[in-house]
Amino acid sequence: MIPQHDKDLYGWAMGNAQLLKQGKYNEADMDMIIEELEEMGSNKENELFSRLALLLSHLLKWHFQPNFRSHSWTNTIKEQRFRIKRVLKKNPGLKGELDETFQDSYTAAIFRATDETGLDEKTFPAECPYTFDQIMDDQFYPQ
Amino acid sequence: MIPQHDKDLYGWAVHTAQLLKDKKMNEVDFDGIIEEMEDMVSSNETQLINRLSLVLAHLLKWQFQPNMRGHSWIYTIREQRDQAKIHLRKNPSLKSKLNEILEDAYRISISKAARETNLSAKTFPTECPYTFDQIMDDQFYPQ
Numbered sequence: 133m134i135p136q137h138d139k140d141l142y143g144w145a146m147g148n149a150q151l152l153k154q155g156k157y158n159e160a161d162m163d164m165i166i167e168e169l170e171e172m173g174s175n176k177e178n179e180l181f182s183r184l185a186l187l188l189s190h191l192l193k194w195h196f197q198p199n200f201r202s203h204s205w206t207n208t209i210k211e212q213r214f215r216i217k218r219v220l221k222k223n224p225g226l227k228g229e230l231d232e233t234f235q236d237s238y239t240a241a242i243f244r245a246t247d248e249t250g251l252d253e254k255t256f257p258a259e260c261p262y263t264f265d266q267i268m269d270d271q272f273y274p275q
Numbered sequence: 276m277i278p279q280h281d282k283d284l285y286g287w288a289v290h291t292a293q294l295l296k297d298k299k300m301n302e303v304d305f306d307g308i309i310e311e312m313e314d315m316v317s318s319n320e321t322q323l324i325n326r327l328s329l330v331l332a333h334l335l336k337w338q339f340q341p342n343m344r345g346h347s348w349i350y351t352i353r354e355q356r357d358q359a360k361i362h363l364r365k366n367p368s369l370k371s372k373l374n375e376i377l378e379d380a381y382r383i384s385i386s387k388a389a390r391e392t393n394l395s396a397k398t399f400p401t402e403c404p405y406t407f408d409q410i411m412d413d414q415f416y417p418q
Contacts, residue, residue: 135367135368139367140365140366140367140368141315141319141365141366142315142316142319142320142366142367142368142369143366143367143368145312145313145315145316145319146312146316146368148312149309149312149313149316152305152308152309152312153309157300157305162295165295165308165312166292166295166296168311168312168315169288169289169291169292169295169308169311170288170289170292172284172285172288172311173285173288173289173292176284176285176288177285222283222284223283223284223285223286224278224282224283224286225278225283225285225286225287225289226285226286228286
C-alpha cells in the first residue's frame with residue numbers, strides 16, 4: 133500500500149517511482165504526479181519572477197536614488213543577472229512567458245523600490261523604462 | 276514536439292502534465308518522471324541529513340568544547356531538532372532509512388565541528404556516540 137501524498141511525501145514518491153518503473157501506470161497516483169509536475173513548472177516561473185523583480189528594483193534604486201549607490205547594490209545586480217541567465221538557459225520554455233513575467237515583475241519592483249527608498253511610488257515610471265536586453269546587459273546601469 | 280527533460284525542465288514539466296491530463300500515455304516521458312520522483316526522494320533524505328548533521332555538530336561542540344557553550348548553540352540545536360521532527364512527521368517512511376541517514380549525518384557533523392572549533396577531527400568518536408532518541412530529545416545536552 134503506497135502512502136498518500138499529503139501524509140507521507142517520501143513514501144509516496146518512492147512507491148510511485150517504483151510503480152512507474154514496473155510500467156504499472158494504471159496503479160500510479162497520476163493526479164498527484166500531475167500536480168507535482170505543475171508545481172515544478174510554477175516554481176520555475178516564480179523563480180524567474182522574483183529574480184527579475186529583485187534586479188529591477190535595484191536598477192530603479194540605482195536610477196532614482198543615485199546618492200545611495202553601493203557595492204552591495206552592484207553585487208545584487210550582478211548576481212541576479214547571472215542567476216536569471218542560468219534559469220533561462222536551463223528552462224528555455226520560460227521565454228514563452230517572458231513578456232508577461234517581465235511586466236508583472238516590474239510592478240513588484242516598484243513596490244519594493246518604494247518600500248526600500250522611502251521615495252513616492254510616483255517617482256518611478258508606470259511602465260518599465262528598460263528593455264529586457266538592457267536589464268540583462270552587464271554594462272547597463274541606468275543614469 | 277515535447278521539450279526534453281534535460282534541455283528545458285520547465286517546458287518538459289508543463290507539457291508532460293498536459294499529456295497526462297489528456298491521457299496520452301504513449302507520448303509521456305515516464306523515464307523523466309521517474310527521475311524527478313527519485314530526485315524528490317533523495318532531496319528529501321538530504322534535507323533530513325542536513326538538519327541532523329547540524330544538531331550533531333552542535334552536540335559535539337557542546338560536549339568537546341564546553342568552554343565555548345553559548346545561547347546561539349542552544350538555539351541552533353532547538354531549531355534543527357524541531358525542523359527534523361516536522362520533516363519526519365511529513366515523511367514518516369523516512370524512518371526506514373534512519374540508520375543510514377544518521378551515519379551520513381554524523382560523518383558530515385565531524386567535519387563541521389572540526390572546522391568550527393579548530394579541534395582535530397580525531398577528537399571526535401568515529402561512531403556516533405548518541406542514540407537517535409537522545410539526538411532528538413530536547414533535554415539532552417551531552418556532558
